[in-house]
Amino acid sequence: MRKLGLIGGTGPESTVIYYKKITDGVRRRLGRGRFPHLCIESLDVFEVLDFCKRGDYDGLADYLTRGIADLAAAGAEFAAFTGITPHVVFDEVARRSPIPIVSMLDASCRYAVGRHYGRVALLGTGPTMDGDFFHRPFRAHGIDVVTPDDADKRCIAKAIETELEYGIVRPATQKALEDIAVRLAEQRHADAIVLGCTELPLAFDGVDLPVDVMDVMDIHINALIDRIIGE
Structure with missing residues (x-):
């Protein structure tokens, strides 16, 4: 199995759902005794929204890219956002990212x-x-x-x-x-x-x-x- 890294905290409630449904979904497909390797970098949804309200999309891309770099350093082979709003700078973050990002x-x-x-x-x-x-x-x-x-x-x-x-x-x-x-x-x-x-x-x-x-x-x-x- 490939190791997934999640940008969480955008927001926390959805991050919990992602974790639960991914682990349950892998177990259902592969059978008992199999859970995926995951890592989560929890950021702040309100910082994301503040970047957007200020129109500071370069700052938002920097913020998210640092999170992706932390996931890659933790051994993630690919990554994903747990919120849709960060996708406003998806192309720029994907361009900078050391690992693939799966788009919502x-x-x-x-x-x-x-x-x-x-x-x-x-x-x-x-x-x-x-x-x-x-x-x-x-x-x-x-x-x-x-x-x-x-x-x-x-x-x-x-x-x-x-x-x-x-x-x-x-x-x-x-x-x-x-x-x-x-x-x-x-x-x-x-x-x-x-x-x-x-x-x-x-x-x-x-x-x-x-x-x-x-x-x-x-x-x-x-x-x-x-x-x-x-x-």
């Missing part, structure tokens, strides 16, 4: 193409919804990416930064996020709702939406398991 966006795009989606609705952090880095690979495959209006974007971003990053899921917030997803699906005719922040699945657990749900974290985790076991 590439894995998600392959998933959408395989299901013949024509339009997806993206929920995520402010930088993810407002930026072009998530839209770009989907657009290259003819898939339209739509986002909420500004008021709904602010609601989603606030929920992520003040609740979900701390593992808090308040019923009122969960209902508000569900309503946003339903409006997008119905009014913008989306084939799927993209949970484009790795903490959003916490708020959509048990929620029944009228269209498919793309949990990019699960999609990414399965791609990482494939890489660990050489599939």
